[in-house]
Amino acid sequence: MKRRLPWGAMARMTGRRALAAVPVLLAVTFAVFAVAAASPFDPVKAYAGTAGLTASQENLDQLRANLGADQPLLTRWWEWLTSAVTGDLGDSSVMRRPVAEVITERLGWSVLLAVTAFLIAIVLGTLLGVLAGRRRGGLLDRAVSSAAYTLEAAPAFWLGLLAIWFFALELGVLPAGGLTDTASDTVTAGQVARHLVLPAFVLGISQLPWFFLYVRQGVGDALDEDPVRGARARGLRERTVLTGHALRSGMLPMLTLVGSRVPELITGALLVETVFSWPGIAAATVQAATSVDFPLLAALTVLATAAVLLGNLVSDLLYGLADPRVGFDG
């Protein structure tokens, strides 16, 4: 029997979530402006950099006026918001360029890194989780579980340094950083793919324990449940039991995890991008924050918030699909 996907219900839920996102995003941008304005960082000093240390007060005051840093919080937020609605995201003071350009140039590389890492984490995590969950207490389970707990505690930054040391320095098989070979100017798919391996694996591996532990638990529990025991009693093959019954209910908690890991993935990407000189958006985020670069910071926060909301939506949709009892009520 084929069942049609409940498109209508899914669309309604998506619509409701999108509407709810508007006030959330508004509040978040305002919070960004408020927090940045209250922070002790001075945008003018950040803009001037070392030159500011020898600049005269007159020079600095002029800069403050040019950058609009002397405007009150509400005015700045309102100006940013009204022009952002019309598609003008303003100019980034720290990058000396329009915000839209900064983001389009870098976002793709961050998304590529994050998506690849996410796939690695999900696929490897699920695979290992199923294998470990099948024979809890077995050799594989014990080995992978203890590795997972260790990884959970290991900072992505440290993993990155370790990976560079081993693969780039000791083995010399993978590049240590950058998007392409350091001496190369052209961005080719082959080069990017090769340079992506280490950062994506480090980021993926740092996310893996959560998926692994969830799946392992889910599958293990499901195998102990009545339907599975019933299936076994009916004499179904072990493989059918595992994939048809245990895996299906065992995977459910993981779908929620997909959504909730998004913020973690963003912060992880930040550290990994720094270690591997990956020209993504993460480094720009830090710079924007410490330089109180309002337009860039606000745009990036909207993006990050949207990514988190979208992640939650996707995981809820998947959950609803996988378990019709849950439905699409949000």
Add this chain to the structure above:
Amino acid sequence: MTARSIRGTAAAILAGALALAAAACTNPGSTAGASGGPKDSAVVGIAYEPETLSPLLGYGKDGNSKIFDGLLAFDADMKLKPALAVKLPHVSADGLTYTYTLREDVTFSDGAPFTAKDVVYTYRTILDPKTNNASRTELDAVKKVEAVGDDTVVFTLKYPYAPFAERTVHAIAPEHVAAKQDVNTGAFTTKPIGTGPYVLTGWSKGEKLSFKANPTYWDGAPAVKKFTMAVVKDDDVRATRLRAGDLDGAILPPNLAAGFKDDKGRKTYAAKTYDYRTVTLPTHHPVTGDTAVRRALDIAVDRQAMVDKILEGAGKPAYGPVPTDSPWFAKGTERRHDLAGAQKILDEAGWKPGPDGIRVKNGVRAEFPLWYLSGDKLRQDHALAYASDAKKAGVDIRTQAGTWEVIEPRMKTDAVLAGGGSPGDPDFDQYLLLKSTLAGDGFNNMAWYDNTTVDRALEDGRRTNEPAERRAAYDTVQRELAKNPGYTFLTHIDHLYVVDDSWGGLSTQTEPHDHGLASGPWWNVEAWKPTSTGAAQK
């Protein structure tokens, strides 16, 4: 959704991921081969990335930009030589007019000719208050700049300013490109076009800047055809990538540079600098404002120990902003480490040791706070060493970490572990550090130093072009600083670079506090000549 379709999706995801991983793993060996590198290219690792490459916003202000030229340039000994000008400027007798004659055969990398209009445009735009240039103050002396025909530019100054010619190493932007866009955010800020020896071919922010040699460079096409600056912020990663052969050279802190000491294929270059670390002694604090305390601290501090222990030998003691090996240094103003002498000065001035060993005078305890920039290990080490030396003389210094935002409002009364230094002319550092009228003006004269003899000497030094008079003026300043030190200068710091030993005749320029792109042995990469060895591959 059936179990079957879930399986199908899972299988598809898995297949996709495997395909991606497989694609990612193709050709894994090829980086290893790159370590030798073709001899006409060089890759160096730098720690800081410029915010902008537009001269109008301050890039290339100290000359020596790879993409641009100034009217003049500095050679290895920081002596001025002509660049876009055919000779050094003609200076009028009153020191108020500087006339430059320009080269005629120069074109920008887009083929357009370079003329006097570009020079005038560059300086006028920088001086325009609408331009967000934080270094504008450095051109404060300029009243107007005008073109006379295509090949002559005349600067008129507000006051005689002897080191003005050294400011004209500033990079020159093309009017026909830059004038058509927003000077603060236009494309030119990241896609520069200049007359320099290299053309920017790519700038992937946070990753690298790539350059190719300008084949029609007026001073001859460079031998290093391709030049890449990889941006690697973390010191350890930079050292690792250098070791992995990914980089041909890199700037490193002393402890990591030491790891390459026995490396046969690499050489360490220590660049002499004007980069000083100093403690401000604010005039407005009852303890640091006392000349006796200042003099005592000046000799209580063990500078040589700081050089040996903190800098691992890569540096030298500092007695003022001028390094001891500079031709402008006033010989005989070195101060010996003399704890007994310091105690004697304090005793005589009425600072008597209290019950806890800390001195007291008229009820005032000899104590003050010393701020340093949080996260800066070098400054922290200097601050701690200074406090420990002062303690031996009976002065209690409480070191505190903070960001500039925290420190700046306190600078009038609290001491700060500061850094700075720009080579070229003694006026650059000393005027901003010591002139009483600049007290509290931004970060200028942080210590609120106020000394009429010094003020007069500083003015004399910048208003005359007579070398002997200038030397006398700056000698006076340095001798006054020994008598009444408004700062305790601690060290001048060498910058260390480790570079593959496959190029001949590398040198370093005297470097400023700033780690600009032009610092390091690659200050003149356009003049590098590859040696014949190791010229394999490609």
